[in-house]
Amino acid sequence: MPSADPESYFIDECRESIAKAVSTCLHIDFEAAYGGVDLGKKGVDFTVAIPRFRLKEKPQELAERVQKYISEHPDPLIDHSNTDGGFIHFMIRDRALMRSVLDQVFRMSKPSKSAPHGLYGTNKSGKGKKVVIEYSSPNIAKPFHAGHLRSTIIGTFISNLYAANGWDVVRLNYLGDWGVQFGLLAVGFRKYGSETALSANAIMHLYEVYVKVNVDKDLETASGASPTMDEARGIFKAMEDGDPEALSLWRRFRDLSVEAYKNVYARLNIEFDEYVGESLVTNDNIENTMRELRNKGLLSEKHKWESQPGRNYKLPPPTDDAGNPLRDENPAWAVDLHRFKLDKPVVQKPDGTTIYMVRDIAGAIQRYDKYKFDKMIYVVGDEQDLHCAQFFKILELMDAPFVNRLQHINFGKVKGMRTREGNVKFLEEIIDIAKESMLTQMQTNAEKISNVAHPHATSDQIGMTCVKIQDMQAKRINAYAFDISRMTSFEGDTGAYLQYAHSRLCSVERKVAAEISLCEDPAEVNTDLLVEPKAREIAYVLACYPEVVRMAFKVSEPSTIVSYCFKLSHVISSAWETLIVKGQYKHLAEARLLVFVCARMVLASGMRLLSLTPLDRM
Numbered sequence: 001m002p003s004a005d006p007e008s009y010f011i012d013e014c015r016e017s018i019a020k021a022v023s024t025c026l027h028i029d030f031e032a033a034y035g036g037v038d039l040g041k042k043g044v045d046f047t048v049a050i051p052r053f054r055l056k057e058k059p060q061e062l063a064e065r066v067q068k069y070i071s072e073h074p075d076p077l078i079d080h081s082n083t084d085g086g087f088i089h090f091m092i093r094d095r096a097l098m099r100s101v102l103d104q105v106f107r108m109s110k111p112s113k114s115a116p117h118g119l120y121g122t123n124k125s126g127k128g129k130k131v132v133i134e135y136s137s138p139n140i141a142k143p144f145h146a147g148h149l150r151s152t153i154i155g156t157f158i159s160n161l162y163a164a165n166g167w168d169v170v171r172l173n174y175l176g177d178w179g180v181q182f183g184l185l186a187v188g189f190r191k192y193g194s195e196t197a198l199s200a201n202a203i204m205h206l207y208e209v210y211v212k213v214n215v216d217k218d219l220e221t222a223s224g225a226s227p228t229m230d231e232a233r234g235i236f237k238a239m240e241d242g243d244p245e246a247l248s249l250w251r252r253f254r255d256l257s258v259e260a261y262k263n264v265y266a267r268l269n270i271e272f273d274e275y276v277g278e279s280l281v282t283n284d285n286i287e288n289t290m291r292e293l294r295n296k297g298l299l300s301e302k303h304k305w306e307s308q309p310g311r312n313y314k315l316p317p318p319t320d321d322a323g324n325p326l327r328d329e330n331p332a333w334a335v336d337l338h339r340f341k342l343d344k345p346v347v348q349k350p351d352g353t354t355i356y357m358v359r360d361i362a363g364a365i366q367r368y369d370k371y372k373f374d375k376m377i378y379v380v381g382d383e384q385d386l387h388c389a390q391f392f393k394i395l396e397l398m399d400a401p402f403v404n405r406l407q408h409i410n411f412g413k414v415k416g417m418r419t420r421e422g423n424v425k426f427l428e429e430i431i432d433i434a435k436e437s438m439l440t441q442m443q444t445n446a447e448k449i450s451n452v453a454h455p456h457a458t459s460d461q462i463g464m465t466c467v468k469i470q471d472m473q474a475k476r477i478n479a480y481a482f483d484i485s486r487m488t489s490f491e492g493d494t495g496a497y498l499q500y501a502h503s504r505l506c507s508v509e510r511k512v513a514a515e516i517s518l519c520e521d522p523a524e525v526n527t528d529l530l531v532e533p534k535a536r537e538i539a540y541v542l543a544c545y546p547e548v549v550r551m552a553f554k555v556s557e558p559s560t561i562v563s564y565c566f567k568l569s570h571v572i573s574s575a576w577e578t579l580i581v582k583g584q585y586k587h588l589a590e591a592r593l594l595v596f597v598c599a600r601m602v603l604a605s606g607m608r609l610l611s612l613t614p615l616d617r618m
């Protein structure tokens with residue numbers, strides 16, 4: 001089985017044993033049988049649903065036949081099986097499970113140069129393949145809104161997930177750093193800008209300037225023409241024509257903003273290989289794209305009346321008094337995608353300046369030339385579903401050879417991301433709010449806060465964990481309400497709870513450190529002493545982790561990993577009373593400690609996949 005790794009992972013070894021039995025007994029393909037072995041639910045290790053093999057005989061009879069076969073052909077891994085209609089459930093032998101899983105987790109979680117956090121859970125299915133992942137992608141001088149926050153969090157996770165599945169990952173931040181708004185910003189900076197404010201906080205200052213100049217522009221537009229806007233268009237045109245003066249101011253805005261963003265991203269554990277942006281899509285590529293669209297007969301005029309709200313494209317054009325169809329003097333250029341129910345997106349404005357849409361089309365071509373990717377993913381909110389579908393379709397009509405390698409990973413909206421002062425505008429604001437809320441909570445517990453060496457750094461980390469967990473907890477397409485008090489609570493499945501679970505595992509190790517420590521080789525620990533059902537339950541959950549990583553990959557869902565982390569935390573927390581380490585005789589204490597150490601390793605690894613920094617104390 002190409003996706004299986006029985007040498008590294010006990011779970012794959014078990015599935016192979018089960019698949020062998022099923023395929024021999026039912027005379028079906030081994031691969032089909034392997035694909036039919038699912039992780040079990042409710043205390044069952046594995047389940048095979050016979051109906052999915054679509055065989056002629058009754059599923060129940062076949063299930064019973066397999067059960068009989070298993071009991072007559074003892075297997076070193078399978079303990080027993082039982083049937084439930086057409087389903088057959090398998091239990092694995094306890095000792096084999098404890099021995100193999102704890103050994104594997106312990107050995108494979110060891111840090112190495114190439115894998116600083118170990119390899120347990122990772123696989124090589126993406127070996128030799130390259131994925132380009134674009135996420136975060138805020139707009140300079142505009143607010144960092146919830147869509148950017150989600151793209152940042154989910155995009156980082158998707159990147160980590162691809163890396164864990166063996167892919168070579170290129171992480172891009174595609175900044176909104178081009179367009180007529182930069183002409184407007186230049187006009188605004190001359191009027192309202194301050195060098196001191198710019199170097200103190202570029203992101204905030206540029207935003208303030210942008211807001212002010214927009215007010216001017218709107219006032220002017222309300223009373224007719226807008227000289228401010230005319231000037232802005234002129235500056236942007238100069239930028240597009242490569243005018244060094246116009247470009248140098250813009251470049252400073254961009255550089256300072258990128259610098260500032262890098263600091264906030266670092267605080268959030270978020271990284272990019274490259275800061276690209278709309279500005280870096282070259283004129284050559286845009287011109288080639290336009291030429292190709294024209295040559296392929298894909299361009300059509302788009303008149304102003306076509307974009308009137310509520311207008312049906314099937315209606316004939318409006319006419320003048322003499323009954324002649326109305327024509328714009330300067331129509332825009334668009335690609336008619338009505339036959340695909342994708343509207344008619346404009347690719348070039350009447351004044352010839354480029355727009356978002358064409359930069360995405362030309363940008364994809366440019367990236368393929370550069371990276372020759374096997375896959376490219378855009379992590380963008382569902383409000384741009386139509387935009388993405390449109391530019392993917394246009395690339396398809398242009399016969400771009402890589403169009404099947406493009407994927408839009410979308411997500412739902414966040415409601416209510418606001419402070420007392422109004423809507424949140426900056427990324428830093430969001431994490432500061434979470435941090436403050438966490439710190440306040442910690443300060444209400446005097447005993448707790450006295451144990452924490454660095455309350456500020458700790459509450460910062462927990463706060464960010466809470467923001468991220470809230471974001472990744474449900475299927476990504478679901479919208480959610482930003483709720484600071486609920487997400488920072490220690491009750492229920494929150495980021496704070498997860499950090500608590502991890503630090504409690506660390507504290508067990510610290511508390512017994514004087515008496516016992518685990519040696520290098522876990523094989524010296526006698527895992528046969530682990531007879532408690534709780535120990536087995538934990539070991540089984542640990543065994544599943546590599547499969548959970550593959551499942552999350554299949555559906556690109558962070559919630560798969562979040563749910564797993566909570567499940568693991570819950571079994572651990574239910575085991576404290578029965579799996580006592582302190583005060584037990586050496587061999588038993590060692591064996592139980594090994595369970596908790598392995599649990600800590602896997603929990604940390606799941607948390608890191610989610611871009612969290614697991615805390616040792618809190």
Ligand code: ARG
Nearest residue numbers: 137138139174175176360380
């Ligand atoms: N900067 C854009 C925005 O804020 C998001 C960019 C999404 N990526 C893309 N290739 N269009 O809306």
